[in-house]
Amino acid sequence: xxxxxxxxxxxxxxxxxxxxxxxxxxxxxxxxxxxxxxxxxxxxxxxxxxxxxxxxxxxxxxxxxxxxxxxxxxxxxxxxxxxxxxxxxxxxxxxxxxxxxxxxxxxxxxxxxxxxxxxxxxxxxxxxxxxxxxxxxxxxxxxxxxxxxxxxxxxxxxxxxxxxxxxxxxxxxxxxxxxxxxxxxxxxxxxxxxxxxxxxxxxxxxxxxxxxxxxxxxxxxxxxxxxxxxxxxxxxxxxxxxxxxxxxxxxxxxxxxxxxxxxxxxxxxxxxxxxxxxxxxxxxxxxxxxxxxxxxxxxxxxxxxxxxxxxxxxxxxxxxxxxxxxxxxxxxxxxxxxxxxxxxxxxxxxxxxxxxxxxxxxxxxxxxxxxxxxxxxxxxxxxxxxxxxxxxxxxxxxxxxxx
Ligand SMILES: *[C@@H]1O[C@H](CO)[C@@H](O)[C@H](O)[C@H]1NC(C)=O
Ligand SMILES: *[C@@H]1O[C@H](CO)[C@@H](O)[C@H](O)[C@H]1NC(C)=O
Ligand SMILES: *[C@@H]1O[C@H](CO)[C@@H](O)[C@H](O)[C@H]1NC(C)=O
Numbered sequence: 001x002x003x004x005x006x007x008x009x010x011x012x013x014x015x016x017x018x019x020x021x022x023x024x025x026x027x028x029x030x031x032x033x034x035x036x037x038x039x040x041x042x043x044x045x046x047x048x049x050x051x052x053x054x055x056x057x058x059x060x061x062x063x064x065x066x067x068x069x070x071x072x073x074x075x076x077x078x079x080x081x082x083x084x085x086x087x088x089x090x091x092x093x094x095x096x097x098x099x100x101x102x103x104x105x106x107x108x109x110x111x112x113x114x115x116x117x118x119x120x121x122x123x124x125x126x127x128x129x130x131x132x133x134x135x136x137x138x139x140x141x142x143x144x145x146x147x148x149x150x151x152x153x154x155x156x157x158x159x160x161x162x163x164x165x166x167x168x169x170x171x172x173x174x175x176x177x178x179x180x181x182x183x184x185x186x187x188x189x190x191x192x193x194x195x196x197x198x199x200x201x202x203x204x205x206x207x208x209x210x211x212x213x214x215x216x217x218x219x220x221x222x223x224x225x226x227x228x229x230x231x232x233x234x235x236x237x238x239x240x241x242x243x244x245x246x247x248x249x250x251x252x253x254x255x256x257x258x259x260x261x262x263x264x265x266x267x268x269x270x271x272x273x274x275x276x277x278x279x280x281x282x283x284x285x286x287x288x289x290x291x292x293x294x295x296x297x298x299x300x301x302x303x304x305x306x307x308x309x310x311x312x313x314x315x316x317x318x319x320x321x322x323x324x325x326x327x328x329x330x331x332x333x334x335x336x337x338x339x340x341x342x343x344x345x346x347x348x349x350x351x352x353x354x355x356x357x358x359x360x361x362x363x364x365x366x367x368x369x370x371x372x373x374x375x376x377x378x379x380x381x382x383x384x385x386x387x388x389x390x391x392x393x394x395x396x397x398x399x400x401x402x403x
Contacts, residue, residue: 032234034069041227053185061180065236067163070156071145073229075186082341085149093184093227094146099176101126132245136269141247152342153334153350161398162305163240184227241401243305243392250292250373250387259297259366275375275382290377292387295370301363302393304328307354310388314375320389321370328361329354359397
């Protein structure tokens with residue numbers, strides 16, 4: 001009996017291999033090679049204490065109908081050397097996808113390639129932002145990629161045979177073309193005097209060309225810096241299983257309880273929040289943990305292919321739970337303990353990621369997820385912290401995709 005069962009299992013495995021191999025990894029490794037391109041943003045000149053928050057339109061990015069497989073970025077100097085966070089703090093970088101009107105291009109020279117626009121210019125009319133699938137209101141958290149100080153130590157690779165479909169001509173409205181823009185926000189610090197990880201600031205305190213307060217009498221050289229970003233992609237073909245991007249925000253409150261009919265406007269993502277100082281309530285085993293939770297109804301579900309959280313200094317981890325309490329993904333910050341770029345002491349230099357075996361973690365249509373973001377709280381409050389979850393979800397599995 002036992003042997004019979006074993007035989008059955010073996011033949012089943014062989015059968016599966018035969019069926020699955022032609023359209024998954026084996027096909028991929030031989031036919032669809034990952035391409036890599038390294039690009040630099042335009043230079044930004046910074047003096048000690050200055051803040052740069054720039055929007056660059058029409059950045060260099062793969063053209064044509066392709067599947068993105070990963071994007072990484074870091075701040076480098078003129079020689080291409082990585083700049084550590086205690087010299088230049090990379091608060092955020094983000095990549096946005098948009099359609100630009102072709103007719104507008106010929107008459108309006110305001111949007112030259114690489115022209116720098118400030119956040120306050122907002123999105124021009126001739127451009128349509130193509131946001132991710134959700135779930136915040138309006139254009140809030142609509143980026144395709146967005147990460148902060150953890151950029152050097154966080155894996156963004158999308159496993160085979162999944163990919164993020166871009167540049168499909170059939171999706172671009174008549175008279176428009178697809179382009180990408182990049183926002184990056186850095187603060188140059190007084191060299192050698194780290195911007196405190198418990199730095200009190202917020203989204204609305206620093207904007208482009210503002211100046212942080214420096215030690216009296218401090219003067220330092222100007223520096224020329226770049227955001228170097230690396231894009232990995234493959235040509236699109238029918239074997240690629242598309243994934244959708246969700247960016248969940250722990251500050252989001254959703255008004256409606258009807259999961260079949262949630263409008264984007266029902267969401268209220270605040271992006272940032274404040275961690276209150278430690279009090280007796282939050283004190284547990286002599287440790288003070290601030291736990292923030294929100295409940296988020298998902299209109300459409302799917303299979304989780306990748307998950308990662310985003311937190312700021314002080315963050316100690318974040319978990320996304322299903323309606324029944326099962327863990328969908330837990331992502332924990334790694335703090336640096338040295339001096340060199342990628343290991344800066346006291347900063348979040350990476351986030352752990354989730355790569356569930358495809359098909360093993362499913363979000364159901366209409367399921368209400370709970371997101372939890374934990375920060376260690378101290379005697380002082382922390383302002384402007386974030387609790388995001390970035391999820392890649394496939395609505396089909398590879399074998400379903402090709403039938
Ligand atoms: C830019 O960075 C500063 C500090 O580094 C931060 O306080 C601010 O929120 C950032 N701005 C945006 C729009 O992300
Ligand atoms: C967050 O805190 C809650 C409550 O103490 C705990 O149950 C959970 O495991 C914590 N999650 C992470 C990722 O630290
Ligand atoms: C970070 O630096 C510390 C101190 O030099 C060292 O012990 C540690 O191994 C470094 N970590 C990594 C990931 O390089």
